[in-house]
Amino acid sequence: MIRYTLACEAGHGFESWFPSSESYDDQAARGLVTCPHCGSAKVAKAMMAPSIGRAASGPTEPNLPAVTQQPETVSLIAEPDQRLRAMLKAFRDHVTANADDVGTRFPEEARRIHYGEAGNRAIYGEASPAEARSLIDEGIAVALLPVLPDDRN
Structure with a gap:
């Protein structure tokens, strides 16, 4: 899955997920990618910052057990x-x-x-x-x- 930051011709910004870059290109070419604010199909990729993960920090003392942090459940749709x-x-x-x-x-x-x-x-x-x-x-x-x-x- 790939997440793109998109913008329509009216300047509305939004994000959407696609199975692949090719899937986005195909859907956009067919007019299936539309702005959720105004419905415009004239949508383009906007500038976006890469999502960079950070390494989990280990225990500070050798005798202390490591703590596993559970990922937070995140909804992709508001x-x-x-x-x-x-x-x-x-x-x-x-x-x-x-x-x-x-x-x-x-x-x-x-x-x-x-x-x-x-x-x-x-x-x-x-x-x-x-x-x-x-x-x-x-x-x-x-x-x-x-x-x-x-x-x-």
């Missing part, structure tokens, strides 16, 4: 972000449990429902940004289902 992710996951779980997955047929099925050609029901599926924009332009209400970081791993 608590507000954990709560937000939990809420987004609960929302997504609710939608997937209570709506029909129509897959790539989403734009067509949404139109059929909107124009009364199919029964009114909740659906979810896949649509390109252009297809979603077209649906919105036709007055068809659509919303993005949140993609959680765990979904990308």
